[in-house]
Amino acid sequence: MTKQVNIGIVGTGWWANTMHMPALAACPEANVVAACGRNPDRLAAFAQKWGIPHTFTDYREMMDSGLFEAVFVITTNDTHYPITMAALHHGYHVLCEKPLALNYQQAAEMAALAEEKGVVTTVPFTYRHMPSTRYLKDLIDGGWLGRPYHLHMRYYAAFARTPGQYLWRFDKKHGGSGALADIGSHFLHLAEWFYGPVEAVCAQLGVFIRRAPLDPNGQPYEQCDDSAMVMLRFKNGAQGLVHASAVAYERTYADHGYGFDQVHEWDFHGSDGTLRQVIDWDFRQTITGDRPGDGPERQLLVPDVYWGDKRRDYVIETWEDTFRKEGRMIHEFVRAVANGKPMTPTFADGARCQLLLDAAIQSAETGCWVETL
Numbered sequence: 373m374t375k376q377v378n379i380g381i382v383g384t385g386w387w388a389n390t391m392h393m394p395a396l397a398a399c400p401e402a403n404v405v406a407a408c409g410r411n412p413d414r415l416a417a418f419a420q421k422w423g424i425p426h427t428f429t430d431y432r433e434m435m436d437s438g439l440f441e442a443v444f445v446i447t448t449n450d451t452h453y454p455i456t457m458a459a460l461h462h463g464y465h466v467l468c469e470k471p472l473a474l475n476y477q478q479a480a481e482m483a484a485l486a487e488e489k490g491v492v493t494t495v496p497f498t499y500r501h502m503p504s505t506r507y508l509k510d511l512i513d514g515g516w517l518g519r520p521y522h523l524h525m526r527y528y529a530a531f532a533r534t535p536g537q538y539l540w541r542f543d544k545k546h547g548g549s550g551a552l553a554d555i556g557s558h559f560l561h562l563a564e565w566f567y568g569p570v571e572a573v574c575a576q577l578g579v580f581i582r583r584a585p586l587d588p589n590g591q592p593y594e595q596c597d598d599s600a601m602v603m604l605r606f607k608n609g610a611q612g613l614v615h616a617s618a619v620a621y622e623r624t625y626a627d628h629g630y631g632f633d634q635v636h637e638w639d640f641h642g643s644d645g646t647l648r649q650v651i652d653w654d655f656r657q658t659i660t661g662d663r664p665g666d667g668p669e670r671q672l673l674v675p676d677v678y679w680g681d682k683r684r685d686y687v688i689e690t691w692e693d694t695f696r697k698e699g700r701m702i703h704e705f706v707r708a709v710a711n712g713k714p715m716t717p718t719f720a721d722g723a724r725c726q727l728l729l730d731a732a733i734q735s736a737e738t739g740c741w742v743e744t745l
Contacts, residue, residue, distance in 0.1 A: 375710045376403045378439060380464075382431050382455050383446030384409035384418035387469070391498075392446055393422050395695045395702035402706045408434045431455050435462050442492075442709050445469060449553065450546045453478040460485045465492040465709045467702070471557045471729060472722035474548040479726035483719040492708045494701070494715050495722035497561045499636070501700040503678040503690060504649055504657050505562070508638075511672070512566050516661065517642025520567050522611040523604075525559045528620035529634035532598045538584040541618075544594040552577060552600035553729055556616030560732075561717070561725045563604060563612050566640070570612070571745040572605040575732035580619050602732045607745060624654045632688070647672075653687045 379402055381388060396402040406426040409415035419427045428434035435443075435458045442465040445455050453473045459466050466486065472495055473479040486493045499505055512520070532539060532551070540546040541554045552575075564570055577597035587593045598619045604612030622635045632653035640647040645663030650656050662669035676683070680698035684690040694700045699707075708715040731742040 374400050377401055377441055377706050377709045379404045379442050379444060379706070380406035380408065380434055380437075380440040381424075381444040381446065382408045382434070383444075384411070384414050385446070388444075388446040389418070389421075391496075391695065392444055392702060394692075395699075396444075396706070397422065398696045399699065399703045399706050401703075401710050406434055406437065406439050432458060435459055435464070441465060442467070442706070448540055448546045449548050450474055453482065456482050457485065460489055460491065463489055463491065465705075466719075467494050467496065467705050468719070468722070470495050470497060470561075470722060470725070471548065471553045472719060472726050476723065476727045476730045479719070479723035483723040486719045492705065492714060493719040494705045494708075495717050495719065495725075496701055497558055497717055497721075497725075498691075498695070498701065499558050500562055500565060500717070501694055502651075502657075503674050503680075503694065504651065504659055507672075507674045507678050508640075508647060508649060508659060509566060511647060511659075511661075512640065516645060516647060516663075517640055518644025520606070520608065520610040520640070520642045522613075522641055523563060523567060524613045524637075524639045525563060525615070526637040527555045527559055527614075527616045527634070528622045528637070529555060529618050529632075530620060530622050531633065532581060532618035533621070535581055536584055538587060542583060542596050542598060543587060544596045547596060549577070549600070549729060549733055550579075550596035551598050551616045551618040552596075552602070552732055554616075555618065556600050556602065556614060556732075557725050557729060559614045559616065560602065560728045561721065563614055564724070564728075567606050567608065567610050567612065569607040569745055570604045570728060571607045572741045572743045573728060573731045573735055574603040574741045575735040576601045577733070577736040597736075600732065602728075602735075605741070622652075624652060651687055655686065657687050657690060 407419050407424045408428040408431050443459040445468040456468045542550040578599040599617040602614045624632050636651040638649040648660045659672045661672045731744045735742045
């Protein structure tokens with residue numbers, strides 16, 4: 373008999389509806405019994421849509437309820453720390469969205485308390501779970517590049533191009549940092565996953581779009597970066613550059629109801645060859661490889677073992693099936709809780725990424741390299 377895990381979810385916004393609840397609804401071991409949100413009307417609609425029996429507008433009351441074993445924290449960055457710490461103090465297992473906190477001190481406290489409590493934790497660095505990313509990881513670990521020389525990972529998105537618009541992700545008190553934390557955190561985590569520890573960073577943060585001068589409460593706020601470039605110096609001697617932009621014009625030519633308006637481009641070079649990946653969130657999710665003596669650069673088809681039940685034409689279908697049908701990340705977390713097993717990435721990994729984010733902010737402010745080991 374399948375062991376079910378009772379779950380409480382904090383956050384009822386777009387990402388909870390788009391990523392987490394569809395995956396949980398498709399997971400036989402998951403039983404979402406409680407939801408918490410600040411907006412009563414949106415909370416009621418969320419609970420009705422997903423058939424969630426218990427609702428709360430105060431996360432502390434939800435934590436005190438004892439209705440569940442695990443908590444999903446899908447809220448603004450500034451609330452990750454207090455909500456997650458409350459959950460951990462109650463001994464709940466926790467999935468908390470990235471970035472883990474507003475700064476490394478908070479993230480380190482979260483990771484330390486999770487270890488003390490002996491609970492299962494994870495941070496949804498979603499892109500490491502995609503088929504082509506897992507294949508790239510195995511190619512690099514298997515020595516395709518030889519000695520790694522450098523990497524260049526670009527995350528180009530268009531969601532912050534509209535002038536005069538307020539977005540909480542670019543409000544420092546809510547986001548901590550803008551494009552750096554929101555999308556750059558994904559690739560900083562992956563850079564270390566591919567090449568190992570980063571020993572120092574040097575960063576430049578940019579603000580290109582003039583946003584609304586006041587937040588929804590009519591208060592002024594400190595606007596943070598919509599583009600971030602972070603140079604990396606790896607412990608193994610390799611170099612890296614992660615560029616995260618939320619203001620790049622990247623139209624997705626999608627005719628199937630989705631338009632992510634973003635592209636991911638990755639280049640890896642080493643002593644024995646080169647690997648490249650392009651994902652445009654429409655049709656392209658391709659890896660090419662080139663090595664001396666192998667002839668012209670060629671496409672490396674992702675083997676069937678990485679795809680689950682079948683190869684997908686559209687990238688968005690790959691994304692949906694990876695996390696819903698195949699059960700990567702969210703199902704893995706639920707099953708780890710059900711079976712008392714650990715999973716990765718953990719809060720310790722999330723805290724490590726937060727350290728890199730803090731170092732990048734410090735570097736941008738001082739104009740200096742900042743050590744991270």
